[in-house]
Amino acid sequence: MSETEAKANRPVSLTIICILGFLGALVTIPMIFSPVARLVGPWYPPYLGFAAATGLLCMIGLWKMKRWAAWTYTGLVALNQVVFLVMGVWNVLALAVPAVIIFFALRHAPEMT
Numbered sequence: 001m002s003e004t005e006a007k008a009n010r011p012v013s014l015t016i017i018c019i020l021g022f023l024g025a026l027v028t029i030p031m032i033f034s035p036v037a038r039l040v041g042p043w044y045p046p047y048l049g050f051a052a053a054t055g056l057l058c059m060i061g062l063w064k065m066k067r068w069a070a071w072t073y074t075g076l077v078a079l080n081q082v083v084f085l086v087m088g089v090w091n092v093l094a095l096a097v098p099a100v101i102i103f104f105a106l107r108h109a110p111e112m113t
Contacts, residue, residue: 009111013104014062021059021101028052040087051080062105067112070105077102 029052031037037045054076061069077098084090 010063010065011104011108011111014065014108017101017104018059018063021055021062025052025056025059028055047083051076065108065112067109070102070109070112073098073105074102 028048032045032049032052037048054072058069058073058076061072077095080098081090081095084094
């Protein structure tokens, strides 16, 4: 599938999700190096960097309509939920927004390569 075909076949919902995901990754980068992230624990800045890089990779994959990106993002969200629970900071918004993204990503997964 050429890039022109992928763009023509990418649903609007995934395009919006990807653009917001790209912006989210940009916002997360400074947080990795913030004093607040270090206060959580010495393990948290590297984890945040891993999560941001993986999330960005997934957004690129979704942009290119790659099925692996939908499943990888689902796994990342599951891992994040466990981390939030262990940290004692989980709330419904920690799952609500990613759940919407997962819904649309998996809904369109059959159309992906």
